[in-house]
Amino acid sequence: MSVPTAGTVELGTELPPLTARIRRSDLVRYAGASGDFNPIHWNPRVAREVGLPDVIAHGMYTMALGARMLTDWLVDPTRLVEYSVRFVRPVVVPDTDEGVEVRFGGKVVDKRDDGLYRVDVTAECGGEKVFGAARAFVRLD
Amino acid sequence: MPVDAALVGRTYSTSVPYEVGREKIREFADAVGDPNPAYRDPDAARALGHPDVVAPPTFPIVVAFSLLNQLFTDPSTGLALHRVAHADQRFAYTRPIHSGDRLVGTLTIERVRQVAGADLISTRTEITGVDGDPVCTAFASIVHREETR
Numbered sequence: 001m002s003v004p005t006a007g008t009v010e011l012g013t014e015l016p017p018l019t020a021r022i023r024r025s026d027l028v029r030y031a032g033a034s035g036d037f038n039p040i041h042w043n044p045r046v047a048r049e050v051g052l053p054d055v056i057a058h059g060m061y062t063m064a065l066g067a068r069m070l071t072d073w074l075v076d077p078t079r080l081v082e083y084s085v086r087f088v089r090p091v092v093v094p095d096t097d098e099g100v101e102v103r104f105g106g107k108v109v110d111k112r113d114d115g116l117y118r119v120d121v122t123a124e125c126g127g128e129k130v131f132g133a134a135r136a137f138v139r140l141d
Numbered sequence: 142m143p144v145d146a147a148l149v150g151r152t153y154s155t156s157v158p159y160e161v162g163r164e165k166i167r168e169f170a171d172a173v174g175d176p177n178p179a180y181r182d183p184d185a186a187r188a189l190g191h192p193d194v195v196a197p198p199t200f201p202i203v204v205a206f207s208l209l210n211q212l213f214t215d216p217s218t219g220l221a222l223h224r225v226a227h228a229d230q231r232f233a234y235t236r237p238i239h240s241g242d243r244l245v246g247t248l249t250i251e252r253v254r255q256v257a258g259a260d261l262i263s264t265r266t267e268i269t270g271v272d273g274d275p276v277c278t279a280f281a282s283i284v285h286r287e288e289t290r
Contacts, residue, residue, distance in 0.1 A: 030172045067173075
């Protein structure tokens, strides 16, 4: 895929969407790689004790999947200058082989005076938004 | 007991520099399922103008989370990791993180407030090289729920 440039990107340009499937094993692996061993991400008993329906994905794991959508598009990941997400709804990950599907989308919505482009990011699971006010600022040549 | 507002301004810092390595970057990229060659192949990273493999965008959480863990395990705060959920996160990148970087960080508690019976704790982590050159600022807000009786 070609690298997006200021010449090819305009307001309203949509990024290629990303669909990801999250399984319990992904959360265990992410816990190990990130150092976030909060048991609500791998232990159903603890998750229920704190009022959750079941184990939930790390917010940072879903944020990383959204980052992948952005950097798949950017090719050079370091063109991402700022990235922010509000986690408005937990992604519950059932103990099944299928896990749960999360769909990510992105759209160029603004070009700032400093030349950075703003991309609004969406993440949806089971028809519900899991990100709020998720946005990235990216640098394009 | 709500979290004490006197926590605002408290800081936690890395005790030893975090040395970024190629294999840790690869492990992290594998864990988030991101196949970008810039995270794995030094030649691919050099072709993009980088001196070595670069870290994925959310990689700074490895440093920031170690500081959050200091906060969660600090007995004087009354916090517990399993009662915490992530409310929001923002990264502002000053420069890319490469393999070979030695990073240090300081987390500052910026705000504590009560929302719907839970504590919302907002933090800012400044991540720099060992010489103090800015690398990334990570803002994290976490919700902490009281034990239910």
